[in-house]
Amino acid sequence: MKKAEELINQEYKYGFVTEIEADTVPPGLNQDVIRLISSKKKEPPFMLEWRLKAYERWLTMKEPTWPKVHHPPIDYQKIIYYSAPKQKKSLSSLEEVDTELLKTFEKLGIPLEEQKRLSGVAVDAVFDSVSVATTFKEKLKELGIIFCSFSEAVQEHPDLIRKYLGSVVPANDNYYAALNSAVFSDGSFCFVPKGVRCPMELSTYFRINSADTGQFERTLIVAEEGSSVSYLEGCTAPIRDKNQLHAAVVELVALEGARIKYSTIQNWYAGDKEGKGGIFNFVTKRGKCAGRNSKISWTQVETGAAITWKYPSVILQGDNSVGEFYSVALTHNYQQADTGTKMIHIGKNTKSTILSKGIAAGHGSNSYRGLVKVLQKAAQARNYTQCDSLLLGDRSSANTFPYIEVRNRSARVEHEATTSKISEDQLFYCRSRGITGENAVSMIVNGFCKEVFKNLPMEFAVEATKLMNVSLEGAIA
Amino acid sequence: MLEIRNLHVTVGEAGIEILKGINLKVGRGEVHAIMGPNGSGKSTLARTLAGHPDSNVTQGEILYEGKNLIGMEPDQRAREGVFMAFQYPVEIPGISTAYFLRAALNAVRTQRGLEELDAVEFLGLLKEKMKIVEMDPGLLNRPVNEGFSGGEKKRNEILQMAVLEPKLAILDETDSGLDIDALKVVAAGVNRLKSPDRSIVLVTHYQRLLNYITPDFVHILLEGRIVKSGKKELALELEAKGYDWLKGEVHV
Numbered sequence: 154m155k156k157a158e159e160l161i162n163q164e165y166k167y168g169f170v171t172e173i174e175a176d177t178v179p180p181g182l183n184q185d186v187i188r189l190i191s192s193k194k195k196e197p198p199f200m201l202e203w204r205l206k207a208y209e210r211w212l213t214m215k216e217p218t219w220p221k222v223h224h225p226p227i228d229y230q231k232i233i234y235y236s237a238p239k240q241k242k243s244l245s246s247l248e249e250v251d252t253e254l255l256k257t258f259e260k261l262g263i264p265l266e267e268q269k270r271l272s273g274v275a276v277d278a279v280f281d282s283v284s285v286a287t288t289f290k291e292k293l294k295e296l297g298i299i300f301c302s303f304s305e306a307v308q309e310h311p312d313l314i315r316k317y318l319g320s321v322v323p324a325n326d327n328y329y330a331a332l333n334s335a336v337f338s339d340g341s342f343c344f345v346p347k348g349v350r351c352p353m354e355l356s357t358y359f360r361i362n363s364a365d366t367g368q369f370e371r372t373l374i375v376a377e378e379g380s381s382v383s384y385l386e387g388c389t390a391p392i393r394d395k396n397q398l399h400a401a402v403v404e405l406v407a408l409e410g411a412r413i414k415y416s417t418i419q420n421w422y423a424g425d426k427e428g429k430g431g432i433f434n435f436v437t438k439r440g441k442c443a444g445r446n447s448k449i450s451w452t453q454v455e456t457g458a459a460i461t462w463k464y465p466s467v468i469l470q471g472d473n474s475v476g477e478f479y480s481v482a483l484t485h486n487y488q489q490a491d492t493g494t495k496m497i498h499i500g501k502n503t504k505s506t507i508l509s510k511g512i513a514a515g516h517g518s519n520s521y522r523g524l525v526k527v528l529q530k531a532a533q534a535r536n537y538t539q540c541d542s543l544l545l546g547d548r549s550s551a552n553t554f555p556y557i558e559v560r561n562r563s564a565r566v567e568h569e570a571t572t573s574k575i576s577e578d579q580l581f582y583c584r585s586r587g588i589t590g591e592n593a594v595s596m597i598v599n600g601f602c603k604e605v606f607k608n609l610p611m612e613f614a615v616e617a618t619k620l621m622n623v624s625l626e627g628a629i630a
Numbered sequence: 631m632l633e634i635r636n637l638h639v640t641v642g643e644a645g646i647e648i649l650k651g652i653n654l655k656v657g658r659g660e661v662h663a664i665m666g667p668n669g670s671g672k673s674t675l676a677r678t679l680a681g682h683p684d685s686n687v688t689q690g691e692i693l694y695e696g697k698n699l700i701g702m703e704p705d706q707r708a709r710e711g712v713f714m715a716f717q718y719p720v721e722i723p724g725i726s727t728a729y730f731l732r733a734a735l736n737a738v739r740t741q742r743g744l745e746e747l748d749a750v751e752f753l754g755l756l757k758e759k760m761k762i763v764e765m766d767p768g769l770l771n772r773p774v775n776e777g778f779s780g781g782e783k784k785r786n787e788i789l790q791m792a793v794l795e796p797k798l799a800i801l802d803e804t805d806s807g808l809d810i811d812a813l814k815v816v817a818a819g820v821n822r823l824k825s826p827d828r829s830i831v832l833v834t835h836y837q838r839l840l841n842y843i844t845p846d847f848v849h850i851l852l853e854g855r856i857v858k859s860g861k862k863e864l865a866l867e868l869e870a871k872g873y874d875w876l877k878g879e880v881h882v
Binding site for chain 2: 576577578579581582583584585586587588589590592593596597599600601602603604
């Protein structure tokens with residue numbers, strides 16, 4: 154076992170930059186840039202139309218001002234909307250991937266050579282604006298599972314894309330979703346056919362490398378009747394003193410009896426101790442339980458990013474469908490998080506569970522914002538919400554903003570919230586047993602998060618625990 | 631092993647002086663009982679030895695194996711072999727008792743230049759140690775002290791002592807809140823942990839614990855000072871006469 158102490162004393166270890174020649178478009182956003190992105194990706198005309206429509210809508214929209222976060226204005230004309238590492242024209246196998254890229258992912262702990270991977274995890278690796286490799290594609294194909302980059306899906310499976318793209322998060326859903334719909338450059342696509350249980354974890358690893366580049370990726374997962382899939386995403390970025398924008402959209406569709414489990418470990422560069430730099434993580438994630446007895450479960454561990462704005466949600470349309478949201482959000486130094494979920498109960502006997510654990514240290518600001526909405530026809534709908542906040546030090550803050558709208562009398566909605574501080578007594582107890590102050594803090598925090606971590610796939614639960622230790626470095630003075 | 635010289639301690643932000651010049655010598659392998667009524671400063675003394683941040687030493691010295699403990703962090707003291715069994719053990723939600731104990735043991739072992747134990751080795755050791763306090767193995771998988779009864783919490787404290795093998799163990803009112811059966815089990819556990827290399831300081835209000843753990847020396851603490859020291863018979867005398875008997879000695 155690696156000593157927790159070593160982990161605590163680590164700096165952000167993913168902060169390096171890969172030197173690689175890139176195909177980059179000039180900064181700025183207009184119709185031409187969108188056309189350029191679309192043509193670079195050799196997209197069919199319907200995609201370009203979709204993008205341009207989204208762009209028009211975006212022009213009429215305003216940034217949301219309701220989140221409890223603050224940042225200097227973002228100049229959207231200074232962002233680079235497309236940057237791709239230069240590679241051979243088309244890659245037929247992993248051997249053709251640039252060795253610098255392979256090395257980068259190896260260094261991030263994501264070796265792309267299949268024999269080196271954890272058996273049972275397939276990876277789509279996204280570097281800046283493009284997917285550079287997808288592992289285990291062939292093996293999955295034998296089962297009829299499609300797992301590939303979004304760009305490839307647009308070309309190879311246009312009908313599926315046409316059918317499901319924007320079906321959960323419409324292009325004009327919100328400011329950042331509209332921006333993403335106009336300029337998204339890549340991401341992952343996953344399709345699990347009827348009755349198939351995906352035998353391995355699928356994952357996407359997002360890496361931002363180039364300076365001044367925004368990353369706008371889309372993930373679309375469709376699980377047909379009776380199928381199931383577990384999906385994980387991880388993300389990191391180099392240390393830079395300027396903020397960078399990451400505005401992603403994730404859409405999940407679960408048909409009758411299907412199950413989708415989506416786990417996120419978000420470790421974007423968070424900015425330095427004075428709050429300089431870091432990623433703005435403005436993300437729209439939503440799943441639709443379209444069929445009866447379907448289930449969508451979100452688990453997120455948000456430890457990075459200067460600002461996190463995201464509300465992975467579930468539309469419970471099918472009768473008896475189940476939505477879950479398990480979240481740990483940690484803000485340290487000057488990090489800000491406004492995160493939570495929306496559970497929209499439409500079908501009968503729909504059930505949702507929300508478990509949110511917020512930890513704020515340093516000057517960190519941590520807000521839970523959640524909506525539970527029960528529509529008229531959602532008889533016997535049930536929701537249970539628990540929001541716990543843990544404060545370290547006396548300059549951090551935690552807030553809870555629950556919104557509850559119930560239009561059916563038979564619904565049952567419960568909400569519990571607690572806020573606590575790490576007590577001196579707990580710390581002293583641990584220390585009087587020989588455990589250092591920093592290890593004691595991470596132990597107490599990990600204990601606080603345990604109910605969420607236990608929902609993560611095994612390997613990632615270990616990763617999450619380590620990550621918490623690193624992120625809390627210096628949290629006790 | 632332990633030598634306390636003219637120890638003055640204030641507590642809290644108000645800075646009220648609780649200990650007003652304690653002198654105490656504890657030799658290797660000895661068992662000392664510190665007795666005193668409520669508010670005499672017993673628990674403050676125990677907490678000061680363990681390094682509680684609320685205890686401010688304003689004067690004096692605490693020498694442990696020749697090293698001054700004052701200014702040493704509580705976790706460092708623990709790794710050096712000082713252990714305190716808490717009067718009110720703290721709950722740590724989400725962390726299993728077994729995990730907690732292993733983290734503590736490995737911290738102490740590292741200090742002693744020993745290899746860390748992996749989960750399997752540790753469980754083997756723990757099994758042996760649990761016999762000492764007759765603890766229910768089911769408690770090991772439960773979060774530290776969460777939902778434990780008063781007796782289970784105290785057993786857990788003695789179990790931790792058994793696992794960490796301190797050189798100096800301070801038991802802060804380990805008898806409080808225990809019924810007679812639990813008291814016997816806990817006392818038997820402490821007796822089994824007595825050794826020529828381990829000194830034990832028992833802090834207690836009542837004599838009854840001393841029926842089961844025989845001290846070599848008894849000290850009576852009143853209003854922040856040790857007013858009388860003697861052999862185990864002193865405890866019996868105190869039991870018969872009550873603390874009022876010594877009130878006159880406070881200002882001597």
